Structures are given as structure tokens and as C-alpha cells.
Amino acid sequence: MTISNATVPRARRFSLRSRETPLDLTTRIAVVLVVLILGVLIVLPLVNILSSAVSEQGLAVFNSMFSSVNLQVLQNTVVLGVLVGAIGTVIGFLLAYVQVRLEFRGKKLLHLLALLPIVSPPFAVATAVITLFGRSGIITRDLLGITPTLYGLPGLTIVLSLSFFPAAYMNMLGLMRSLDPSLDEAAASIGANKWRTFVTVTLPMLVPGFASSFLLLFVEAIADLANPLVIGGDFTVLSSRAYIAITGEYNVGAGAAYSLVLLLPGLLVFLIQRYWATRKSVVSVTGKPAGRPAVITSIPARIVLLTLSGLLALLIVTIYATVIVGGFVKILGINNEFDLSHYRYVLSGIGSDAMITTTVLALIATPIAGVLGLVIAWLITRKLRRGRGLIDFLGMLGLAVPGTVLGIGYALTFNKPLGFGNVAILPALAGGGAVLGGAIAIVMVYVIRSSPSGQRSGVAALQQIDVAIDEASASLGASGVTTFRKVTLPLIRPALLSGLIYAFARSMTTLSPIIFITTPQTKIMTSQILSEVDAGRFGNAFAYCTILIVIVMSVIGLLNLFVRDSSVPKAAGLSSATIN
Amino acid sequence: MKRIHAAAGATAMSLALLMSGCAVTSTDSGDNGSTGSDELGGSITIACGAMEDWCQAMTTAFTAETGVQANFVRLSSGETVARLDAARDNPEFDVWHGGPVDGFGAARDAGLLEAYDSPNAAAIPDKYKDADHYWTGVYVGALGFCSNTKVLDELGVDVPDSWEDLLDPKLKGQISTAHPSTSGTAFTTLWTQVTRLGGEEEGLEYMKKMHNNVLQYSKSGTAPGQIAGRGEVAVGLVFSHDCVKYQEEGLTDLTVSFPKEGTGYEIGGVALVKGSKNKTAAQAYIDWTLTAEAQNIGPTVGSYQVLTNPDAAVDDRMVKLEDVEFVDYDFVAAAAAKPGLTARFDAEIAAQPKE
Numbered sequence: 037m038t039i040s041n042a043t044v045p046r047a048r049r050f051s052l053r054s055r056e057t058p059l060d061l062t063t064r065i066a067v068v069l070v071v072l073i074l075g076v077l078i079v080l081p082l083v084n085i086l087s088s089a090v091s092e093q094g095l096a097v098f099n100s101m102f103s104s105v106n107l108q109v110l111q112n113t114v115v116l117g118v119l120v121g122a123i124g125t126v127i128g129f130l131l132a133y134v135q136v137r138l139e140f141r142g143k144k145l146l147h148l149l150a151l152l153p154i155v156s157p158p159f160a161v162a163t164a165v166i167t168l169f170g171r172s173g174i175i176t177r178d179l180l181g182i183t184p185t186l187y188g189l190p191g192l193t194i195v196l197s198l199s200f201f202p203a204a205y206m207n208m209l210g211l212m213r214s215l216d217p218s219l220d221e222a223a224a225s226i227g228a229n230k231w232r233t234f235v236t237v238t239l240p241m242l243v244p245g246f247a248s249s250f251l252l253l254f255v256e257a258i259a260d261l262a263n264p265l266v267i268g269g270d271f272t273v274l275s276s277r278a279y280i281a282i283t284g285e286y287n288v289g290a291g292a293a294y295s296l297v298l299l300l301p302g303l304l305v306f307l308i309q310r311y312w313a314t315r316k317s318v319v320s321v322t323g324k325p326a327g328r329p330a331v332i333t334s335i336p337a338r339i340v341l342l343t344l345s346g347l348l349a350l351l352i353v354t355i356y357a358t359v360i361v362g363g364f365v366k367i368l369g370i371n372n373e374f375d376l377s378h379y380r381y382v383l384s385g386i387g388s389d390a391m392i393t394t395t396v397l398a399l400i401a402t403p404i405a406g407v408l409g410l411v412i413a414w415l416i417t418r419k420l421r422r423g424r425g426l427i428d429f430l431g432m433l434g435l436a437v438p439g440t441v442l443g444i445g446y447a448l449t450f451n452k453p454l455g456f457g458n459v460a461i462l463p464a465l466a467g468g469g470a471v472l473g474g475a476i477a478i479v480m481v482y483v484i485r486s487s488p489s490g491q492r493s494g495v496a497a498l499q500q501i502d503v504a505i506d507e508a509s510a511s512l513g514a515s516g517v518t519t520f521r522k523v524t525l526p527l528i529r530p531a532l533l534s535g536l537i538y539a540f541a542r543s544m545t546t547l548s549p550i551i552f553i554t555t556p557q558t559k560i561m562t563s564q565i566l567s568e569v570d571a572g573r574f575g576n577a578f579a580y581c582t583i584l585i586v587i588v589m590s591v592i593g594l595l596n597l598f599v600r601d602s603s604v605p606k607a608a609g610l611s612s613a614t615i616n
Numbered sequence: 617m618k619r620i621h622a623a624a625g626a627t628a629m630s631l632a633l634l635m636s637g638c639a640v641t642s643t644d645s646g647d648n649g650s651t652g653s654d655e656l657g658g659s660i661t662i663a664c665g666a667m668e669d670w671c672q673a674m675t676t677a678f679t680a681e682t683g684v685q686a687n688f689v690r691l692s693s694g695e696t697v698a699r700l701d702a703a704r705d706n707p708e709f710d711v712w713h714g715g716p717v718d719g720f721g722a723a724r725d726a727g728l729l730e731a732y733d734s735p736n737a738a739a740i741p742d743k744y745k746d747a748d749h750y751w752t753g754v755y756v757g758a759l760g761f762c763s764n765t766k767v768l769d770e771l772g773v774d775v776p777d778s779w780e781d782l783l784d785p786k787l788k789g790q791i792s793t794a795h796p797s798t799s800g801t802a803f804t805t806l807w808t809q810v811t812r813l814g815g816e817e818e819g820l821e822y823m824k825k826m827h828n829n830v831l832q833y834s835k836s837g838t839a840p841g842q843i844a845g846r847g848e849v850a851v852g853l854v855f856s857h858d859c860v861k862y863q864e865e866g867l868t869d870l871t872v873s874f875p876k877e878g879t880g881y882e883i884g885g886v887a888l889v890k891g892s893k894n895k896t897a898a899q900a901y902i903d904w905t906l907t908a909e910a911q912n913i914g915p916t917v918g919s920y921q922v923l924t925n926p927d928a929a930v931d932d933r934m935v936k937l938e939d940v941e942f943v944d945y946d947f948v949a950a951a952a953a954k955p956g957l958t959a960r961f962d963a964e965i966a967a968q969p970k971e
Contacts, residue, residue, distance in 0.1 A: 105963050172767075185789070187832045269832035270966060276835065283694025284798035285955065286722040288701065367866040370846065447702035467708035551695055555708070556661055556687030560638035560852040566669040567690055572842055 049054030062517045063419050067427075070412055074430045075461075077484040081445030082437065089292035097281075097293035113258050113273040114301050116192060120257035121250040124199040127348060128204025128249055129242075134345045136212040137332045149349045151206070152356055154541040155588040156199040158262035158484075158562055159569050160581040164358040165195055166267065167369045174369055175354075187269030195267055196257045198355070203256070203538060204249035207493050210530035211245040211500060217330055229495035232335065248496040252489065255302050255436050261548045274298040275438040278550070282440055295441040302436040306429060356585070377588075378575035382583065388560040395587055397558070398474060399483035405539035408483065409490025410532055414520060415499040418506060431491045434484035439548030442481065447552045450477050466553045473557025478550065482543035489542065490535025497531035498524070536595050541588050659685035660897045662709060663696045665715020666884065667861075669917040674713065677913055678904055684897045693719025693800065700728040700889060705750045710898035713754070713905060716800040717885040720751040724887075732888040732899060736906035744883050744924045751885035754905050755914065755921035758942070759804050759879045759936045762841045762859035766869045767850040778849060779812070779875045783825050790850035791829045792840035794965060797958045800882060801837030805853050806961060807950045808880035811943040816957060820964060830971050845870050849947045855882060857920040860933050864918055874935075878943040884921060 084610045115464060131150045135143065153161070169176045169591035171183040186194075215238070223233040264276040272280075274294050282291035332338065362368040381387060412431040416424040434442070455549055464470040466477035501524070509519040525532070547562040554560050559582055568577040664671035668690050675686040691699065693715040700709065700723055712720065712729075723729050724746070731751040744753030761776050768775060773786050782791060794802035810819030831849050834840055841853030841859050845867030852859070856872045863870045886905045892898045904910050908927035914920070915931040922934050 103963075105967055108967065166846070166848070170846070170848055185831065189927055265835045269833070280795070280798045280835070284700050284795075285958070286694060286697045286719070286726075288698055371866050371868070387941055446703055447699055451703040451708065452706045464706065467703055467706070551691065552699055552702070554689055556689055564668075565692075570836070570838055571667050571669070572838075572845070572865040572867065575866075 045122050047547045060516045062515065063415070065410060066415060070408070070415060070427065071430075073408065074427070074433075077480055078230070078430065078433045078437075078442075081449045082433065082443065084448045085288070085292045085441055085445035088289045088513060089296050091289040092509055093287050094293035096507055097290045098297075109272050109274055109277050110297065110301075111191075113270055113275075113298065116189065116196070116271075117254040117258040117301060117305070119189075119193045120196040120200060121254035123193065124201040124253040124257075125196065125204045125246060125249040127201040128206075129208050129246070129343055131201075131205050131348065132208035134213055134341050135209060135270075137330070138338065138341060139331050139340075146345060146349055149352050151202055151537075152585075152589075153199055153593070154202045154538065154592075155545065155585045157545050157581040157584050159266055159545045159565060159577060160359045161199050161355060162191075162195050162263050162266040163569070163574065163577070164355045164362070165178060165191065167362070168354060168358055169194075172369070183270075188265055188276060191267040191269070192263060192271060195263050196260060198352070199263070200256050203252050203492075204542035206534040206538070207240065207249045207496055208245050210493065210497055210534060211242060211532065214497070214500060214527075216242055220291055220330055230332070244496050244499045248492045251305055252435075252492045254305050255488075257434065258298060258301060259436055259438050261439055262392035275440075278438050279440050282444065288444060290442075292441060295438050299433075299436055302432075304427070306432065347565040359544075359578050359585070360582050363575060364579075365575065365580045367574055368475075368578070375575065378573075381573075381576050382579045387564065387580070390561045391562045391583060391587070392415040393558055394544060394561040395473075395591075397479050397560075398482060398540055399591070401479045401486065401543045402536055402540040404479075405487040405543070406484045406490045406532060409487040409492075409535050409539070410494045410528070412487070412491045413498055413531075414493025414524065417495055418503065418524070419512060419516070428491075428495075432488045434486075437486040439485075439550075440552070441544065442485075443549030443552030446477055446481060446549065450480075450553075467555060468556075474553055474555040475558050477553045478558055478560070481549045481553065482539075482546060485549065486539035486542040487532070487535075487544050489538040490532070493531040493538075494528060499530040501527050533595065537592050540591050540595070544584055544588050619937075625683045626844065632971075646812060656684050656897055656900055658894045658897055659687060660710040660892075660901060662686060662688040662901070663690040663699070663709040663712045663889070665696060665719070666690075667917070667919055668732050670714065670914060670919045672915050673917045674905070674910065677910065681904070682897075682900060684900065685886060686901065688713075693722075694798075697726065697728070698940050701726060701770050704728065704891075707889050707893070709889045710892040710894055711886065711901050713886045713901075714884050714888060716882045717746070717751055717753065717947065718800055718803070718882075718951055718954070720746070720885045720887050721947070724748075724750040728890055730888045730890040730892070730894060732902060734899070734906055735904045739926065740906060740924045741926070746923055749913050751887040752902070752909050753883040753924045754886050754911060755884040755919075755923055756937070756939070757855035757857050757882045757884070757921045758874065758940050759801070759808060759881060760852065760856035760859060760935075760940075761873045761875070762790045762844050762852040762854045762856070763864070763871050763873065764844045764847055764850055764869045765871050767844075767847050771850060773850065775871060775873050777873050777876055778821070779809070779877055781875075782851065786831075787829045787850060789829065789831045791826065791848040791853070792831055792834060792843040792851070793853040795833035795835060796961050798835045799837030801854055802833070803950070803954060804855075804880040804882055804945075805960065806957065807945070807953070808878070808943055810953075810957070811880070812878055812943060814952070816960075820957075820960060823961065824964050824968075827965050830970075833966055839872070842867070854920075856935050860920050861918055864933075874940045876941060878941040880943055881947050883924075883947070929950065 081187065086187060131146065135147055166173065166186060168174050169184065170186055173178065176182050176184055178377065219237050220233050223237045259275055261275045261279055264273050265279070268276055274297060278291040278294035278298065281287045281294060299334070358368065363378050364374060364376070365372045409431070412427060416428045419429065446466050450470070451464055453464050454462040466474050470477065506519050509523045514522065545562060547566065550563055552562050554563055562582060565577050565580045568580065623902045662671070662675060671688045671690050675688050678684065678686045696712055696715065697719055700707065712723070720729065728752045731749040734752060737745060737752045740752055744756065746752070763775050765775065767790070771786050771790065773784060776782055793805060796803040806819060806823060809822045810816055811823060813819050834843065836853060838858045840855060841854040841862050843849050844852035845862050847869070856874070859870055859872045886902050888898055888902060908925045911923040911925050911928040914923065920931055920933045922937055
């Protein structure tokens, strides 16, 4: 058993340098395909919409970007992104640490609860938080007698951290389960205490995980639109500012310009993360743990960790219980009479159409997004040196661009046949006149919106596995594809699974780009939820959300069965790498 | 290796640029749209700016009556303008039905609508029609106060019936209104002050005073009614029919009142989309929406706007226009002043701290 230590980064750089051989054919094909797919799915719509940012109105926005009002908006955006990125990552880490290093009853349950917020339909969490903790909230006012004002930064931070932390949780969980416990044992054997081991051995190993979680959460937080609209109050961020420009001021140029500015903080964090994570790379050579992680038995540590995670679990349960109960009463918090009419409404007519259409489209998009994200991750961590930053960034764009802008970009690009001159390459894909009633464009949006999470978890997992393993395979004569299939894929199966889960959940809950490309033939659940909220029928909205949660959870259960680690023999410690 | 990736990147970029510039120009237009027959048929798609069930009821009734398949997508007016603009060369919609006419004005100015003087428009009063026939009004909504009586009782404040009542220090943080940039409702509120007080300065001055009592400027125009309904604030500024709708949906503490100094109103419109592929059917739909029979569908699905056809039935839950004082609302002047006024509101009021 070889154990990596501080010299490994150098060794790795050396091995990279030695790999000056030309890329094999499959890798080249993969690069071209990925570039083509990203070109159509994200670059093309963005170029189309950003060219309108260079219009007169757009330039006016750039010129006024440094006015005090706009600077405030920019500052708000960054503050929110950093808060949510940090808090969400800490929550995700805490729960993952407890999951891996602690033995207690209800561990499985805690795992499921930590995954629950993956499914946060727009409005559900925000509305539930207002109902529970608002000025006339059930808990704040009726139980505690206080009337806090949630609207603005506090409410947004709470809601977004709670909605997005599962990405960090899954990321960290996969990483920690594949950490080699013998490192900790080695540290202990040369006299380090538990805390010192944690700080000097465990934490550095997790740096790529922290970095990629923070980045993902930061980007998700600043690109989110639904929550700033519901609970943002006067706290305007760039995504809601862009939305205002487009829908309130009828000014697409200005909206595109704000979105372009929105890409800047995302780009910055992205660059910092790349720099930091690649410099401080600590790699475990085997990629697979050699034993079970040591269980923490210290009583004070257990009490602190379990209390914190218990409180978090309680909060999640309360919020989701609110959503579920909300579907069964007239109007939760106002008229708590039992009422089944919401489900009758939702399960008949438009409601069930929307349910089926949305689920089918999301199911089509999920494997595509999962595989795309993983292939990108594989290319940028394993195969490419030049241009990998570009591809990494292009892959993340789908998440970083506000949905409103993406949606309009799609409407602009795919409403008419695409091609060179009069030779059509693609028929019209979006809008009512398109093939399949515009469903293809919706699947495309789902794919580009949800592949980044697969990409990030793939990158984090691959960075942890030393290239030497691939090289060993290659030196035995395996091709790139064989190595990927036989060696890499089994090692990153947890990452693939979390990528797929996230892709499905995200597709099912995507709202803002969909508004611009739904057609009469494709009714989408999230936009139905929006119109129920608009009409004040919160019961119907909660019922929709509950059904959405049930659908996503069932599909996650099925995915867990399908993507189970079956090719690798189940030895002690090996199977624990699978999220179960 | 260097070359491959540079080339790959360049290919993606140039491909994107090429394709964005080279949408295929349709050479086979006029296959079904311009057959010019008088026979109604085919299908039309409506961009619907009202509540979902309203859209549903309208399109179903039209299909039942004419046999023309009418589909709809529900969109806010800003979204409609953005979508019409994006699909300008290949319109996916035939008719825009419902939603405030300031959006219709924006679409007209952007060249997205086609003038259509429906024969049935003769019955509609002139003040509810565009002078150039780009849009025709189908309903009217009056701006009102949507108050939560329970919260008002706790605060010891009477139901407001004057704009001055909203400045009561007891209502600090107890008023919810939308942001005039995002919401037609809130812009109506702002322009009502400008008209009522005789100028932009005076109007903004009033909004500045009210600012201290505003909890938040929401993004959606209807949200203040819900926020008041939940008891988060005492008073929401919304169109009265939205408040009535929320009452009916179960937010029973709500009550509607109007300012005695005069209030503003909105007109909901219907318009023909430029380049409609099934113009005959689209025009038939517009003709139909202006009939009393079509307008009477609104109240059956909980939408209690005042109807523009004088022969349409009157429901008890509608505002009696003759009982409410209105300001002399000039839609053309309002639309012209909107960009400047909302920008000033943004900088001088919304961003300012509250006292």
C-alpha cells in the first residue's frame, strides 16, 4: 500500500509532463463531440442574446454599472453568493462528516433528510419558510411571539443555503468515503491527536471537495431567480435585476447586459477555485479506501456533532412537512381545515398532463446530462492540458447564466431552423411551431442546466484519484476508453450517481428558462406551480410540490438500484463508496 | 496537442458565430397561412396574460363555438413581449389576450403587433381602445387597497380610504406594494400619484413619504395582496379584482377599499400578433373576445374585472365603476414617462434607507 504525502503533487506534475504523447482517437472524438454539444447547447444561444447586450440599451447598462445603485446590486450578489457558498458547504460537510465518521441510530434517515432539499421546487421552501418563520409565522409569532422580517438577505441566505447544500453534502460524502483511513491511522501512530489529525490530514484531503462545493453553491446562489423574487424584498441581486429589465422594462438588451456582468463574479470564483484546488492537490494513489474510516467515539465531539445535525434535520423536516401539510389544508396558517380539493385539482386535467410531460422530458435529459458532465470532467482532469480551462468553463456556463437569459437565448436561437445559407442543419426546436411541440428545446435546457453538477462532482472525484492508476492501465495496453470504462468509471461511480440524481432533480425544478419556451403541447409542472401561486391557490401549489418531491424521490431510489456498484467485488470498505 | 485544442475552441466559437448569423430563410412560406379562404379552421395559439383558469375557459369556449383549435401559453406581459420579439421572424403566437395594455403598447412600438379594427369593437367605449386599433380593451381593473382587517384591528387603524391614510406612522412597515419597474400594478400606483398631485416631483414626493411605511417592494404585482392576506402586512396595493380573488380562495381577512381622492385603473387588452400564420381564425378569436357572451366567462372562473362590453353581465363582486373616484389616467403619457420615472423611483426612493 503506497500512501501519498506532500511529495505527490510534484510527482503528479512530473507524470503530466511525461505524458506528451498525442491524444488517442477516442479522446479526440470526445473532445470534438463535447465542444460541438456545448457549442449548440450554450454558446450559440448566449452569443445570440449577448449580441443584443451590445445594443444601445445594453451599453447604457455597462456605462451605468458603476453608478451607486448598480454597484449595490453587484455587491448584494457577491455577498449572497459568498454567504450561501460558505454556509451551504459547511452544512454539507458537517452532515457528510457525521454520516461517515459517526455511528448512531437513524443514520440512514439522516442521509435521506440531507438529500431531501435536492428537490426544492421553486416557491415551496421560500413559501414554507415565510409561513413558519415570517412576521405572522406559525413558529415565530404563534409560538415564540416574535415578528422578524425575513424579506431580504437573511431570508434569502436561509432559503438558498437550505435548498442548495445537498450538492455540497453529496460531494463531500463521496470524497470522504473514498478517503484512505490509513492516512489518519498513520498520523495517529506518530503521535498526532484526533483534532490535529483532522486539521492536518483530513481537511487538506478535502480541499478539492470544499472548493468545488463552494463554487457550485456560489454559482447556483447568484443565478437563482425564483427565491429572490419571492423572499428577496428590497434586496436586489443581478439575476432579479436582469429579470426586471426584461419583464418589467421590456428591455432585453439591458437584461442581457446585467447577465453578462453576472458572469463576472462566477468567472472570478471559478478561476480562484481552479488555481487553489490544483495547487493544493492531495491525492490518494489508490482512489479506494483500504479500510473503514475510524469511528469517532469521543463523547463531547459526538454530542456537538449530533446536536448540530439533529437541529438541521429538524429544520428540514419542519419545512418539508409544511409543504406536504400545505397541500391538505385550505390555506396553511390561515385556514387549517382539512381539504382534498387541491389534489383533485392537481391530479386531473392540466395537472396530470404537466406531471407526465415534465417527468418524461426530465428522464430523457438526465442520462444525457449525467454522461456529458462526467465526460467533461474526465477530459479536463485526465486528458486535456491546453483548453481544459475553456471547456471546464463552457460546461459550467449552463448553471452560471440566469435562466431568464438562457430561455430568451433559446427562443432567439431555436425558434427557426438553423443552418448555413439555406441548408438547414437543425429544424426549429423551440416554440409552438417546432418539431415535437418544442419539447426538444426543453430537454436541451434541462441538459445544459443540470450537467454542471455532474461535472463538478466528477472533477472533485477524479482529482482525488491519481493519474498513475490510469497510466498503469495504459501501460498494460488498455485504450483510453477501456481505461475509462474499466478503471475510472468504477472509481467515480458515486460521483456519477450524484450527478444523475442532481440532474434529474434540477430538471424537474427548473423554472425560469422554461417560461420562454413552453408551448401549449408541453405543460411543465414548475410553470403550473408559478401560476397557482400567482392565483393565490397555495394549496394547489403545495400539492404540486409534494407530487414533484414524490416523483423525484422515487426516481432517485430507482437510480440507486441501477447505478449500484456491481462490477467491483464487494469487499469490506469497497462497497461503502456507493451512496446508498 | 496545442493545435488540436486551439482549433477545437476556435471551431466552437466560429460555428456559434456563423450559425447565429445564418438562420435559414424560409423559402416555402405561404403554405397554409395565406390561403385566404374564409373557412375557419386549423388552430391558433394564444399568449394569455390573465389567470390560468381564465385562459383555459376562454380558449375552450372559443373552440367549442367555432371548431378552431385554440391553445394557450400563460405568460406575464414582459415575458410575452420578450417571446414575441425573439420569434419575430417566425411567430409562434397568433393572438395576445389578457394582461395590461402598457405591455401591448410596448409590443406595438417594437413592431410586434398588427392593427385590427374588429367590427365588434364598435360596441367598446373609445377610452378602452387604442386609437390606431393595435389593441382593444376586454376588461378594466381598478387599483385599490387590499387590507387585512385582523392586522389593522391589532394596530388600531381603520380600513384606509384615502392615500393620506397610508402615511399613518402606525402603519410603519405595514404596507406592501410592488416595484414600479417590475409591475404594471405598481406603476399604475406611481402614475396615479403623479396625475393626482399634478406632477412627477409631487408624485415622487408622496411615494417618498409612503416609503417609510413600505415593508418591501415585491417583484410581482399581485404578491402584495397575498402578503396582506397572510398577515405579513396590513395593507397591500393591488387591483381590487385580485384582492377579491384572494378572498374567494380563502384569504378571508382581506377587505377591499378605494381612495377617495381618486385611483388609477388598468385595461386588459386583446391584439393580433404580426405575422400570424392563421390570421382569419385569429381575427375571429378577437371578434369573439369582444362579445358580451365571451366576456361573461370571466366571472365564472373567479376573475371579477369590469367588462368592457356594455352588454356584458354585471356581477356583485365587480367594482361599480360609478362608485369609485378615478383620476384622469393618460395611458400614452404614462407609457412615455415610464422609463425615466421608474429609474428615478429606483434611485431616489427604493434604494433609500427608511426612517
